[in-house]
Amino acid sequence: MSKHFGGFAALSEVSLEVAAGERFGLIGPNGSGKTTLINCVSGALRNEAGSIVFRGEEVSRLAAYQRTRRGIARSFQLPRPFHSMSVLENLVVPLGYVVGLNDADAHAEARRILETIGLADKAATPSHRLSQVELRKLELARAMAARPRLLISDEAMAGLAGNEVDEVLKILFDLNAAGITIIMIEHIMQAVMRFSQRVICLDAGRIICEGAPAEIVKNPGVQKAYLGA
Amino acid sequence: MLFGILVGCFYAAVSVGLSVAFGLLDVPHVAHPALMVLGSYCTYLLGLYGWDPIVAGIALTPLFFLLGIAIYRFYYETFERRGSDAGVRGLAFFFGLAFIIEVGLILVFGVDQRMVEADYIGKSLSLGGYRIPWRLLVAFAIALLLTAALTLYLSRTFTGRAIKAVAQDEPALRLMGANPVRIKQWAFGIATAVTALAGAMLIVVGPVEPSLDRVYIGRTFCVVVLAGLGSMTGTLFAGLILGVSESIVLTLFGASWAPAVAFGLLLVVLGIRPQGLFGR
């Protein structure tokens, strides 16, 4: 697909395929178009050219909330909690609107999800009071609550300490084991290497290489993109 | 038609302050026209002491500059800093401010129209069969100078470019060592200072009354949105388009429909092409 803002081509004919159940990594320097790419996929932005096919269905004309209902979920780079709501209620929103649970079931299921990611004791806390790593987990939990087939995690580990990165990574591994396809955008190389089965690298709106993590790291183009000319 | 062009340029100058405050700084400044009308009344007051309106306008600019800084500082500390509900509250704040200014003016000056006197008001220039009122020409000239000056300032000077930079990429600016808040404060001050002069021109062009800010909300936002947020050159074009449209409607349908033109045009632009002509 292609996407431009005015005269600026954020994405030029980027084409990629992700297999169901895959763990897919997306890397690239700042400004390379990674977030634009997932904004197009999730529906926050409309791509100008090309198409997005999800599970056999063309979705590029659909609004973001419709794509979420079809199984595409994403977490945000800078966490965006529903700040007037408690942690629990944050999850009730997608459980109600995507999964269609009634109030009682939604609350119960939300509690269950919070247990899985370790935020159960914060259920009643107003979401604006959480710490950074808790906010990141909440972001993922909210995406999980939408029962997605595809989860796009946008720099969920940025700025976290080593053990916190491991916590978040474990959540993603568990989700994948349950059958969810995961696209991970990350700058933390060791996380990408450990997690991904396949990686592509974007630079200035184009794919510069694609392959297994070990190959990507050795690719001169990738090194140049990250370290400069 | 000529009338439309002159008035259009005037609208552009009047809107240029909002182009900075809202277009670049993203402040929901619906009180901008009210500040302009305040400027008009200050000009009127000085006019009672024999001041020429344009001179009065220029003299008011430093005062309004300080006022602008004060308002921005207050707005920033109270709303932008605290995040969360800032959008709604900021908007409500400026709406309330506009209202307070309008009612304050009514209480001090009454609802009657006020005018100002000068050599060039009341006389017209005869040009090829047309009679062009001098006051419009003066306003037109000042408007052009003002828009040109501001455009040059924003593109040539260091502070000017910093202002544009802060609109586009605040974190980058911070990394370069500049303080975004001070820059934005300065920009808002300039926008308000310009508004003082715009107010002076307003009362030159015609009589003013306290409720004039309402129709100018339509005109200024129409120009700013049509231009494309943050585009100074666009402001000139957009002003001309509005001025000409208004004069066409005036001729075809009469004066009672003219105020609705700006608002109607605004709705059309928002519906079809919200990023305006030169939008970023």
Place this chain on the structure above:
Amino acid sequence: MKFWIGAAATVALAAGLAVSGTNEYFFYAGYVVLQFVVLATAWNILGGYAGYVNFGTAAFFGIGAYTAVVLFKAAGAPLGVQILAAACVSGLLGFGTGLLTLRLRGIFFSIATVAVIFIMHTAIVNWRYVGGATGVQLLRPPVMLPFDSYTRMLFVVMAVMAVAGVCIARYIEVSWIGRGLRAIRDNEEAAECSGVPTLKLKLFACTVSGALMGAAGAPLPMYMSFLEPASSFDLNYSVSALAMPMIGGTSHWLGPVIGAILLGSIQQIVTVTISNEINVLVVGVLLVVFVVAAPDGILGLLKKLRWLLRSSR
């Protein structure tokens, strides 16, 4: 359950007062206060719950009043029909305004609502059937028993409307719709990605809000026996409808009610004792003070007070 008892009691109280010997002025002023309860509640559905600030209450209100006039002049329609029609027309207006601008940022919606005031006002001023700028005089139909005066009857009508408005607002607030609106207010992009159909919900809130405002305007021509554009599209309606929920508290249905009763009463007192301009100034100043110092309104202050008292024990 407590709510329904309270609602029924309010209607009963209003009816009881209306047939009692209370001073006529009470109903005259009470009508205005109740009218503001409806307007403030209506405003809050979109402004408080969803976070989209409507400056154009005067337009929806005025169009409601003029719809009533048109139906009365053209067909002698009874008040009930007038109210329903006014709600439909203003609801449609809300829907249209929303459709045009709710896809954009909040401030554009707000400016568009100012535009709607101007355009509607201009349209009415140029429409001779309703009297243009000079307005139109109306003859009230004879009042039915048990009411002594038309004003008393309108007082009860407005009380019923106020209760109905609050019921609607409360229903929205506690339902899934309310949760979706709150998500939109807190973070619209995240709401959309959580499956909330943001545009649909916003349009819904805007339409319902507009409809209620129109309904509140419908009895106005009968109340005044007269209708003219300048006072029906008075910006004061817009400012008040915005100030009252902001002062009372925007996240709960009780907020606009408190704000309307408090501010409405203050307005009545100030207008009568001092002047109309000072009254308008007071509203503006209170709005700014509360927006700056007490963003959660009176309800928020009460909550803090309770928290303080509880923790000091």
